[in-house]
Amino acid sequence: MQPEQDLAGSPVTMLPSAQAPEPAPPPVRELAVPPPIDVAGDALFLDFDGTLTVIRPRPDQVVVGIQMRRCVMRARTALSGRMAIVSGRSVAVINSLLSIDGIAVAGIHGLERRDAKGVWTRTAPTTGMAAARPEVEALVTSRPRLQMEDKGLSIALHYRGAPELRTFAEDAIGAIAGRHDLLLQAGSMVLEIREKGPDKASALTAFMAEAPFAGARPIFVGDDLTDEVAFEAAAVHGGFGILVGQPRPTAARYRLANVDAVQAWLTALEPAA
Numbered sequence: 001m002q003p004e005q006d007l008a009g010s011p012v013t014m015l016p017s018a019q020a021p022e023p024a025p026p027p028v029r030e031l032a033v034p035p036p037i038d039v040a041g042d043a044l045f046l047d048f049d050g051t052l053t054v055i056r057p058r059p060d061q062v063v064v065g066i067q068m069r070r071c072v073m074r075a076r077t078a079l080s081g082r083m084a085i086v087s088g089r090s091v092a093v094i095n096s097l098l099s100i101d102g103i104a105v106a107g108i109h110g111l112e113r114r115d116a117k118g119v120w121t122r123t124a125p126t127t128g129m130a131a132a133r134p135e136v137e138a139l140v141t142s143r144p145r146l147q148m149e150d151k152g153l154s155i156a157l158h159y160r161g162a163p164e165l166r167t168f169a170e171d172a173i174g175a176i177a178g179r180h181d182l183l184l185q186a187g188s189m190v191l192e193i194r195e196k197g198p199d200k201a202s203a204l205t206a207f208m209a210e211a212p213f214a215g216a217r218p219i220f221v222g223d224d225l226t227d228e229v230a231f232e233a234a235a236v237h238g239g240f241g242i243l244v245g246q247p248r249p250t251a252a253r254y255r256l257a258n259v260d261a262v263q264a265w266l267t268a269l270e271p272a273a
């Protein structure tokens with residue numbers, strides 16, 4: 001190996017990359033189980049997939065358990081309506097899967113929102129998304145084990161059924177996002193191209209500016225990487241996040257192990273004094 005010269009002119013021996021020291025991974029904090037919900041002062045923001053429902057091989061296989069639905073309804077009543085679902089799914093899909101009349105929902109990661117009074121806010125679709133759509137269709141035609149989920153304001157490319165295609169999918173969808181000026185967002189074995197605009201953090205912030213959420217302490221419960229910004233937003237508003245799943249570097253303050261633990265935590269909510 002030839003020594004190279006550093007800026008001061010001294011010879012510097014370059015290590016082959018195999019010998020270069022790996023940066024230490026960030027330490028993973030062990031998080032405590034969250035305290036009970038305070039029904040007098042808390043507002044609850046719930047992610048959907050992986051939080052209220054167990055992850056399934058395909059998005060259309062998901063169902064909400066009867067008991068979980070009851071828990072969510074009971075919590076909403078106990079919190080005097082200070083509850084919203086904040087999901088990557090569309091509001092329409094949340095409505096049909098959860099089927100709770102009038103519940104506040106932010107869908108497609110915040111790009112659409114129906115508030116507690118039933119008022120809608122929706123990001124306008126761009127021509128970029130329209131131009132990207134046939135390109136994603138062609139991609140999935142070329143690799144049928146990838147799955148396309150068209151949500152209008154975003155298109156998800158799922159590789160849960162073909163994990164070995166992850167790098168291919170990242171490169172291909174990344175190029176499409178770049179060509180059409182769309183955001184690329186990674187989730188749980190999914191890559192999404194989406195319109196620019198609100199995310200889960202801004203959705204939480206928007207709810208917190210309105211009745212009946214204003215003045216409450218926000219708690220955001222979620223499992224996915226896309227929930228991290230909402231954990232941070234909850235903290236900014238004086239609350240905290242609860243990570244669902246395995247420990248990982250996170251902005252959440254507490255952790256629940258899985259969907260069953262979320263249900264148990266919701267079931268144990270304290271009645272108002």
Ligand SMILES: O=P(O)(O)OC[C@H]1O[C@H](O[C@H]2O[C@H](CO)[C@@H](O)[C@H](O)[C@H]2O)[C@H](O)[C@@H](O)[C@@H]1O
Pocket residue numbers: 047048049050054055056057058059060062086087088089149156158160187188189190224226
């Ligand atoms: O924000 P969320 O409510 O957690 O939604 C995130 C995405 O969830 C769905 O995909 C994920 O769940 C599927 C069903 O369990 C699973 O098959 C997929 O691999 C996961 O990524 C949903 O299909 C997406 O649209 C949401 O963005």
